[in-house]
Amino acid sequence: MKTSKVVIINYNAGNLLSVQRAFEYCGVKAELTSDHKKILSASKVVLPGVGAFGAAMGELKNSGLDDVIKEIDFKKIPLLGICLGMQLLMQQSEEFGNHNGLGLIQGKVIPIPPLLNGKKVKIPHIGWNILNKSKKLQDKDFSILDSVRDKDFFYFVHSYMVELDNLKNLLATADYGGHKITSMLKKDSIIGCQFHPEKSGEVGLKIINNFINSKG
Amino acid sequence: MSNTRLIARLDIKGPNLIKGIHLEGLRVIGDPNESALKYYQQGIDELIYMDCVASLYNRNHLSDIIKSAAKDIFVPITIGGGIRSIDDVNDILRSGADKIAINTAAVKNPALITEVARRYGSQCMVLSVEAKKVSEEYWEVYTDNGREKTGLEVVDWVKKCVKLGAGELLITSVDMEGTRKGFDNSLIKAVSNEVSVPIIASGGMGKTQDLIDVVKVAGADAVAMADILHYKRIALAEIRKDAINAGLGVRQIENF
Numbered sequence: 001m002k003t004s005k006v007v008i009i010n011y012n013a014g015n016l017l018s019v020q021r022a023f024e025y026c027g028v029k030a031e032l033t034s035d036h037k038k039i040l041s042a043s044k045v046v047l048p049g050v051g052a053f054g055a056a057m058g059e060l061k062n063s064g065l066d067d068v069i070k071e072i073d074f075k076k077i078p079l080l081g082i083c084l085g086m087q088l089l090m091q092q093s094e095e096f097g098n099h100n101g102l103g104l105i106q107g108k109v110i111p112i113p114p115l116l117n118g119k120k121v122k123i124p125h126i127g128w129n130i131l132n133k134s135k136k137l138q139d140k141d142f143s144i145l146d147s148v149r150d151k152d153f154f155y156f157v158h159s160y161m162v163e164l165d166n167l168k169n170l171l172a173t174a175d176y177g178g179h180k181i182t183s184m185l186k187k188d189s190i191i192g193c194q195f196h197p198e199k200s201g202e203v204g205l206k207i208i209n210n211f212i213n214s215k216g
Numbered sequence: 217m218s219n220t221r222l223i224a225r226l227d228i229k230g231p232n233l234i235k236g237i238h239l240e241g242l243r244v245i246g247d248p249n250e251s252a253l254k255y256y257q258q259g260i261d262e263l264i265y266m267d268c269v270a271s272l273y274n275r276n277h278l279s280d281i282i283k284s285a286a287k288d289i290f291v292p293i294t295i296g297g298g299i300r301s302i303d304d305v306n307d308i309l310r311s312g313a314d315k316i317a318i319n320t321a322a323v324k325n326p327a328l329i330t331e332v333a334r335r336y337g338s339q340c341m342v343l344s345v346e347a348k349k350v351s352e353e354y355w356e357v358y359t360d361n362g363r364e365k366t367g368l369e370v371v372d373w374v375k376k377c378v379k380l381g382a383g384e385l386l387i388t389s390v391d392m393e394g395t396r397k398g399f400d401n402s403l404i405k406a407v408s409n410e411v412s413v414p415i416i417a418s419g420g421m422g423k424t425q426d427l428i429d430v431v432k433v434a435g436a437d438a439v440a441m442a443d444i445l446h447y448k449r450i451a452l453a454e455i456r457k458d459a460i461n462a463g464l465g466v467r468q469i470e471n472f
Contacts, residue, residue, distance in 0.1 A: 014336055017312040021286050050314075051337045114412065122437065124339045124383050126414050127218030128261060128467035153219070153467040155261075155292060157314075157339045159383075176218070199292050199314065201259070201469075 004212055006030040007042040009069070011059040014050025019082065022198035026209050036068050044211065045072050049084030053095040053109060053160070056084055057102075066102060073104050076189040080211050086185065086192030087162055095160050105187050106165035112158075112179060121177035128153040129195070131172040131183050141171065144184070144191050144210050152203040154195035156181070162194065218414070219465040220431050221261040221438035222456065224445055225418060226252060228267050228278065228297070235443050237394030239346065239362040242268065245446050249285050255445060256289045258452040259469040263289070264317065264386070264416075264440055266344075267297025268361055279311045286312025296344050296386070302331050309336065317386050319344040320359040323366050326380055333381025342416075343382035345370060347403055348390045355403055362390035371406050378411045385415045386440065392420030394443060399430040408435030416440050424450065424458040431464055 008019055010032040023030035023046075030046065031038065039045060047069065049056055060066045072079050081089050090101045093109035101109070114123050130153055133142060156174065162182040164170050171184035174195075185192040191211065197204035226248050227234050233248040245251070252263055263285070267278050278295055285293065295308050296317030305316050321328055322343060332341040346362050347355040347370045355370040374385055387407055389400035399417045408415050417430045418440035430436045444450055459466050 014340065015309050015312060015314050017283075017310060018286055018290070018314070021288075021312065022290055025288065025290070050340065051335065055335070120412060122218065122412055122414055124414070125218065126339065126384060127221055127437070129219065149470070151468060151470070153469075157292070159337075159339065196292075198290055201256070201290055204290060 004028055004044055005042050006044040006046065006212065007039050008032045008046045008048060009039060009065060010034045011056065011063060011065055016048055019046060019048045019198045022205060022208050023212070026205060026212055028212050034063055034065060036064065039065075039068050040071060040075070042077065045077055045079045047079060047081045047085035047088065049082065049088060051084060053084065053087060053093040053101070054097065054099040056088060057099055060088070060102075069102055070104065073188070073190060078189045078211065078214055079191070081190065081192040082198070083158060083194060083196055086194055087160060089190065089192055090162055093160065104190060105169055105185060105192070107163050107169075109160050110163055112161050112176070112181070116178040119177065121179065124157060124159040125176050125181065126157045128155055129174040129176065130154075131174055133172050134167070134170045136167055137171065141186060143214060144171070144186070144207060146210050147206055148203055154183070154197070154200040154204060156183075156195045158194060162192075218437060219467055220436075220459065221416075222452070222459075222466065223262040223264055223416060223438055223440045224252070224255040224260045225264045225266065225440040225442045227442065228265055228281065229269050231281075233446070234268065235394065235446055236268075238390055239268070239388075239393050248281055251446065252285050252289055255452065256291060259456070259467075260291060260452060261467055262292045262294065262438070264294045264296065266317070279307060282308065282311040282313050294342055296342070302328070302335065305332055305336065309340070315340050315342050315384070317342040317344040319346060322377060323357065323359055323368065326377065329377055329380040329382055333383065338381045338383030341382050342384045342386050343374065343377045344386045344388070345374060346388050346390050347400070349400065349403070353402065353406060355406070358390060362393075370403070371410050374407055375410055378413055382413065384413055385411065386418055387415060388440075389419040393418070395420055396422030396443065398422060398426040399434070399436070399439070401430055401434040404430055404434035404436050414438065424455050427455065427459060428462045428464060
């Protein structure tokens with residue numbers, strides 16, 4: 001086992017076991033915890049998430065984890081938000097009413113529009129898709145994608161998508177029925193993935209490995 | 217639209233992977249996780265485990281099987297069979313499943329669909345439908361592996377369930393299941409014309425052309441494959457290659 005101390009924030013959000021097992025498979029023991037001290041003393045933190053935005057924010061607030069996550073950002077501890085965990089980083093979401101998010105990244109979460117140019121788009125977006133890297137960033141910003149090839153596919157499952165205010169936070173998009181889905185974002189020590197690296201086979205595990213090996 | 221997903225369906229009875237015809241006459245194939253790991257290594261897009269006798273005997277074996285699968289399989293896993301309550305759903309998700317599929321319990325208590333969707337999101341709530349053809353353009357919903365009639369008509373039923381929160385449909389043709397004669401394309405088409413959530417076609421895949429047809433002609437978003445893989449009739453890589461050559465969007469894999 002490597003020395004990097006990874007924790008996965010536990011707030012009763014769906015399938016957390018797979019995230020944990022993916023880190024184990026990459027050689028790191030990742031503890032599932034909601035203990036504030038443990039989270040703040042970790043060298044890497046993962047914010048997973050499956051389910052509804054409002055309910056998840058409610059869980060985070062009730063357990064004081066919202067402030068803990070803000071402190072992680074302040075201390076520049078590398079943080080990986082997965083799926084809903086990425087969406088929670090935003091300022092607000094329109095999922096089942098308006099909800100405030102953690103506000104670490106400027107922008108909001110909106111429903112994937114079910115129509116584009118008169119054509120129906122199936123919701124939820126479920127399936128495998130390739131990433132299109134943003135051309136606005138420099139090579140060094142893409143270290144989380146080291147050894148990932150342009151034609152590698154990742155597994156997505158979501159009905160809402162992130163709209164960033166600032167394109168410098170955008171790492172990669174995926175094309176879904178003509179929509180440009182924000183698929184990876186980055187700000188300081190924060191990385192967000194809309195897709196599930198822990199469910200994307202070998203290429204997903206590369207991203208988890210890159211996160212484990214990232215400096216911070 | 218999304219790329220077509222190639223899914224392996226593993227029917228489970230007790231500790232064994234089994235396969236039947238019309239969901240009956242079950243034959244033991246072997247250890248489910250040996251097959252699951254093999255399919256994962258060959259590049260399967262998703263796995264569905266169905267506990268065939270769970271709803272008959274009111275029990276659930278799957279938790280242990282899933283926990284062990286989650287150690288070294290990193291693609292989405294759906295679990296169905298014998299799920300009755302929100303507590304069952306919770307247990308199964310905690311064991312490492314990403315989605316749950318319900319059939320019998322949805323028929324008995326449709327409110328469960330909404331409960332699952334609200335708590336875990338509709339992407340987690342797969343409605344499983346066992347459909348038997350009654351006449352042209354009319355299919356009836358069955359439960360308990362095609363044994364029990366419900367009196368419900370398939371298209372009306374799925375429309376109702378999508379409104380209640382089902383985020384995906386697993387449509388199994390009891391008539392075609394295990395026959396290798398192709399999917400029931402008119403059934404899948406009747407459903408895909410009426411709902412906007414993704415549809416997994418199940419039952420009857422005998423060759424890659426069946427897959428191509430059910431996607432192109434009937435509008436399926438994913439296909440569930442069982443005996444074509446279990447009996448090694450065609451290699452998964454071959455199926456994927458033929459699907460790409462026929463112009464289907466599917467995940468492409470270089471390393472496998």
